[in-house]
Amino acid sequence: MALSRIWSAFILIAVMVAGYKFMTGDRNILSRMVTGKADDAYDTVYYHMIGAPTTTSKENYQKMLEGYGYYPADSIQLPSVVIAASKDEAQAQSNLPTNTAISFYTFNSIKAHLHKHADGIIETCKTAVNICIGLIGIMALFMGLMSIAEKAGGIRVLSKIIGPFFSKLFPEVPKGHPAHGHMMMNFSANLLGLDNAATPFGLKAMESLQELNPTKDRASNAQIMFLCLHASGLTLIPVSIIATRAAMKAASPTDIFIPCMIATFVATLAAMSIVSIKQKIKLWQPVILAWVGGLSALIALLVVYIRTLDVVGVNLFSGALSNGLILIIFLVIVLGALYKKINVFDAFIEGAKGGFETAVKIIPYLVGMLVAISLLRTSGSFDVVIYGMKNLFLALGSDTRFVDGLPTALIKPLSGSGARGMMVDTMKTFGADSFAGRLSCILQGSSDTTFYVIAVYFGAVSVKNTRYTVGAMLLADLIGILTSILLCYMFFGYVQ
DSSP states (O other): OHHHHHHHHHHHHHHHHHHHHHHTTOTTHHHHHHHOOTTOOOOOEEEEEOSOOSSSOHHHHHHHHHTTTEEEOOSSSOOSEEEESOHHHHHTOTTOOOOTTOEEEETTGGGGGOOOOOOOHHHHHHHHHHHHHHHHHHHHHHHHHHHHHHHHTHHHHHHHHHHHHHHHHOTTSOTTOHHHHHHHHHHHHHHTTOHHHHHHHHHHHHHHHHHHOSSTTBOOHHHHHHHHHHHTTOOSOOHHHHHHHHHTTOSSGGGGHHHHHHHHHHHHHHHHHHHHHHHTOOSOOHHHHHHHHHHHHHHHHHHHHHTTOOHHHHHHHHHHHHHHHHHHHHHHHHHHHHHTTOOHHHHHHHHHHHHHHHHHHTHHHHHHHHHHHHHHHHHTHHHHHHHHHHHHHHHTTOOOGGGGGHHHHHHTTTOHHHHHHHHHHHHHHHOTTSHHHHHHHHHHTSOOOHHHHHHHHHHHTTOOBOTTHHHHHHHHHHHHHHHHHHHHHHHHTTOO
16 A cells, blocks of 8 residues: 555656646656656757856766756857756856856756756656566576575575574564575575575565565565565675776776775664564574674675775775685586486476466566656656755755755655666766765665665565555665764765
């Protein structure tokens, strides 16, 4: 029911914002929302700039404007927009070209008029289906391997190893149940940044937990705990973020590594604590403390080692660790199955069929969620929120540097690719080594895509009543965001 209300609210808000913009002169907004494409060409706007922005270099500012179709005016192309510190300053310039249709913007206010193109609902529906088609092969592969591992008894062995910890955190799941092994595989894949492997393992875990669920259309306590921990996105090495910073010519691409790891670890502990309080699970048990303490020590050792590596070393180490682990898993599963005299290929085919069925089953849920998110983005609702927050903190006289990095955090629960694009855009606009650029990277690594995860994972097992899952996940996201901002000020507060 909560997800239904949120989905409806997304659509209503987007349509109302679009209606207001249409009535105030934006005649193309309805077309953008329905048939728009992310790669549509921008309308060319020529501007005249007086002075320079104080928060970033003039060159970076001009590059940012160019990304939205804004170009400097010249003797041939008269400006339709004048950008200055204030309207009075702009009008005081005697050499300003005469143009009756000219608009005056300050360096901050123009951002409210810049809208990144995004796919409309038609293209978004295609994207949702393409995502699921792309999942079919990966799902078939890993579900097939999981089937081999189950028949060979590997999942049962893994369940026994992790059982003492999971039996405290998931008291409704019997000791030694295969769900323990599936969840462990998912968490391990997430920890190493193996998204392609994490999704099939996670969906298999949800299916295992659904077998124990007495009310099939209502989320169980175990499913909620698993999904909240999964969505907190605990990752040891944010490889993709480091690689993006390197591509953006950051002076030290790995400088966000420690803040990212701390932020995602805090978000994970927050998710565990929030759900445990709701489910009355005592976290101060020796087994839980031992596992959490052991993981903390592992992260600390990894931080110490990673700090000794350069960018190339980090990429080589993470690649060897993650990809090597996948190959080791393949090897162990096949060898174990041969030892147990399992018909390996038949077991693989049986599991792979389930992977195909699951990938197709989630299409309606993914289409519904991505369409609602698309409407929010194309209507400009995000821009309204960001612009309003910046003005609020300006009025309060507080430091507003963090606001420029917030778009990544606001979009992350809704769209992983959208948040990644916003992170890149922030680094392009303010610089990879700016405060906003670093903050957007930390925010990108602090959590997973909440609503996408809910749509896919609950959709795969046909759970309609998600209970308090959305609230718990968003609260954990908020703690991750606040932690990220605090860490950015602690590590990079001296940066403009």
